[in-house]
Amino acid sequence: MSYxxxxxxxxIAAPVKSISVNKSNIVVKDQTGSHRFNFxxxxxxxxxxxxxxxx
Numbered sequence: 001m002s003y004x005x006x007x008x009x010x011x012i013a014a015p016v017k018s019i020s021v022n023k024s025n026i027v028v029k030d031q032t033g034s035h036r037f038n039f040x041x042x043x044x045x046x047x048x049x050x051x052x053x054x055x
Contacts, residue, residue: 001013001014010037013031013032015030021049023042024039026039026048026049
């Protein structure tokens, strides 16, 4: 699935195996591998996670 967050496209394939969070970095491990998402502020990463968990 593709997610658009603040003008950037993030691709995450289901099923998600794990999610790791470290301040402004998020690593999502899915069936295609690991994807690292960098945000400029920790608050942005929290907003992205909130949106991700709502789906």
